[in-house]
Every structure is written in C-alpha cells, then in structure tokens.
Amino acid sequence: MWPPPVWLMRQAGRFLPEFRALREKADFLTRCMTPDMAAEITLQPIRRFAMDGAILFSDILILPWAMGQSLEFIEKRGPVLTPIRSRADLDRLDPKRIAERTAPVAETLRRVRNALGEQVGAAAPDTVTLIGFAGAPFTVSCYMVDGGSSKEFAQTRLMAFREPALFDRLIDLLTETTATMLADQIEAGAQAVMLFDSWSGLLPPQEFRRHVINPSRQIVTFLKERYPDVPVIGFPRLAGVMAPEYARETGVDAMALDTGADLATVASQVRSDLVLQGNLDPVAVLAGGEAMVREALAIREAGRGRSHVFNLGHGVLPETPTEHVGELIAALRTV
Secondary structure (H helix, E strand, O other): OOOOOEOOOOOOOOOOHHHHHHHOOOOHHHHHOOHHHHHHHHHHHHHHHOOOEEEOOOOOOHHHHHOOOOEEEEOOOEEEEOOOOOHHHHHOOOHHHHHHHOHHHHHHHHHHHHHHHHHHOOOOOOOOEEEEEEEOHHHHHHHHHHOEOOOOOHHHHHHHHHOHHHHHHHHHHHHHHHHHHHHHHHHHOOOEEEEEEOOHHHOOHHHHHHHHHHHHHHHHHHHHHHOOOOOEEEEEOOOHHHHHHHHHHHOOOEEEOOOOOOHHHHHOOOOOOOEEEOOEOHHHHHHOHHHHHHHHHHHHHHOOOOOEEEOEOOOOOOOOOHHHHHHHHHHHOOO
16 A cells, blocks of 8 residues: 555644643543543544544553552653552452443444544545554553553562562463453454553563563454454564564564664564554654655655555654644655
C-alpha cells in the first residue's frame, strides 16, 4: 500500500488543544473510565488529521487497578501504586474483578466503532482501524513491583533474580489476564490490538526470552485461536538485537520499532510478511520543518516494497506544535 497508512502513538494527547480542554474537567483515571470522554479523546486526532488508525484512549495500568492494586496519577510524577513485594501482596489481587471494572473500556470501544462507521459511511466502515491495547506482562510488572515510574525498575529486576518463583507467578497472572482483557476489547469492537512492552530493553537476553518473548507468545496464541483475523502488534521497545527473535518467536503480525531501530536493517532480518510499524523520532516532530519531513520520507522509503505502517518510535511529545503533526501527515501522503 502506498503511501503507507499512518497513525501515531499518543496521537490523542496533550499536544491537542481539544484534549487539554477535556483535561481540565476530570483527572486522568476518570477520563479513562468515562466512555463519553474516552471516546471523544480517541476520536479527536481522527477528526483533526484523518489518521488511518484510532487507538483506544486508556492506560496500561488499568489492568492492575482493575485487580485491586491502588493507582493514582500525580501531575509531574506519573503513576503511583502500592508496590507488590510479597506473595501476600500478590494474593490480594483479584482477577475476577477485571471484567466489571473494565466494562467502561469496552463501552468506549463500542462507541468509537459506531462513530467511525458513521463518519466514513456504511459502505466502508473499516477505513479507520480501531486499535485496542494492553501493556505486556513484563512492563506492567515493572510498575506493579516498583510502585511507579523509574529509569531502571531495580526492584522488579531484583525480584526476577532473587525470587523467581514469585516473579513468575506475577508474570503468569498478567499473561492470563492480559490475554483475556484483549479478547474483551476485540469483542467490543477493536479491529487490531497492540502489546506495549516499553521496558523490555532493560532485560538481558535470557531474561528477555523468559519474561518478554514467552508471555507475548502465550498471549498471541490465545488470541489467534479465537480471533485468527485480528492483527496483533508487538512493541518490544529498545529490544535491539533481540527484536528479530521476538518477531520470530512470538507470532505477532506486526512489530513496532523504537526510534533507535533501523527499519531497513530490521526488514532484512525478519519474515517478509511481518508488518513493520514506525519509527520516526518524536523529537523530529517537535522540531518540525525540513528535518522532520526529510527523516519521515526516508523512513517511508525504507518501508517501500513491504507491509509498513508509519508511526513514531515512541509517543508524540506533549509540547509538540499541532501544526507540525499536520505537516507530517501531509508530507507522508504525498505520492
């Protein structure tokens, strides 16, 4: 397909004035769990830029919150959770609560799917792909064990080495519940789903295989048995040399690349039918102008001749001028 389809991670976010207006009305978790607001935020970049993909407005930490782990989003600090550090802490989580507590997310997906159908007309309801998502087990475990954001997630990695049985139990719980939650999103209208493993690059190869590849494979297998035609996108951020093995062993239909990956090199290392997604540096969009366009078109050209979805290597930065995103989309759609 030429030009390639395009959507951007964090395309529904703080760089949009319409998002900032809604932000004044409710805190982050309330916005995620209020279908009217979450659907509106999901649709904002579609209306403004006519993106080819609409990604659900939610958060990867909705899952532990739904199981009963405390969660608060603090301005300029990020998420804060009561850390999971023992078997007793883990046993207090209740996966039976997930379906009820995430029901608003399913309702958001239904509303967005209906809105997209009305927007593009009944004759072509799938012009814009609705994308659901979840955090991959290792990345979600990082926040659950460390209790919030970190550069190194030392407590999580220590648990994996010092208490492997306990950490495996947490990863197993997250693998099962993530697969079920993504299935629920598909039932509610998601046409593709994405697994964000934002912190996979922290792990050495053997731990990467154990805590990134293996759980992702189980999730993909679960979903493919039930929804063989629904694409699964994996994002093993900062995987480096492990990315081709991830692509081969997990069974994902598409792999998103981070900013540091060379698309042409990765393309030569993976199967030809694997869709590659990415991977413009978000800072290039912040800069805008000729540099942004040059870098974007180089990535577009690197993806020519294979299945490629243009995206960023990470999310749109909050301070990005809205017009820069518009200029990017226009440049990418120039034949």
